[in-house]
Amino acid sequence: MKTSSLLEKLAEEWNLPALRGQRAVVCWQRSDLRRLARPLYVQGGVLHLAAPNHALASELSFLRNEITSTVREKFGLTEITDVKVHVQPRGQGPPEVAVEPPDRGKIDGALGRLTFVRDPKLRGRLAELWAWAEAWEEAVLGNGGHRCKRCGAAFWGGGEFCPVCMLYGASDAS
DSSP states (O other): OOHHHHHHHHHHHTTOHHHHTTHHHHHHHTSGGGGTOEEEEEETTEEEEEESSHHHHHHHHHTHHHHHHHHHHHHOOTTOOEEEEEEOOTTOSSOOOOOOOOOHHHHHHHHHHTTTOOOHHHHHHHHHHHHHHHHHHHHHHHTTOEEOTTTOOEESSSSSSOHHHHHTTGGGOO
């Protein structure tokens, strides 16, 4: 199953339209375009990218119409209307951490929490993803990461709220 198809199915199953909007990030990361810049997120139809230096960010900004057309055509993502390039030098951002693969017990535990997913193949794949996500969270928290006070996600950086909750103004929500 293609990653974008899995995101579509998850977005539909869990009624998460915001997840559907992030397909461009996954598609970009799995394409040859990842050599140019790193995808960050999609907001309001704008794909935000991180370039390692100002020169490349400037060049990519000049080519933003072409990049937008390529993303729309190559990935079929008609919701992308523009591209914004940010400068984020390599070496900045989250550190690399070793994530221990989840054992069968963690995957089985996740399966038990996903009984509401009707498709058994999807349920099995989601259980693996859930177990890997928990393993990643353990690695992040064990290496100086934090847990968001609102959504509970593990994240790098300071503050009480993860970047997603900060992006959508969740710090103001109860």
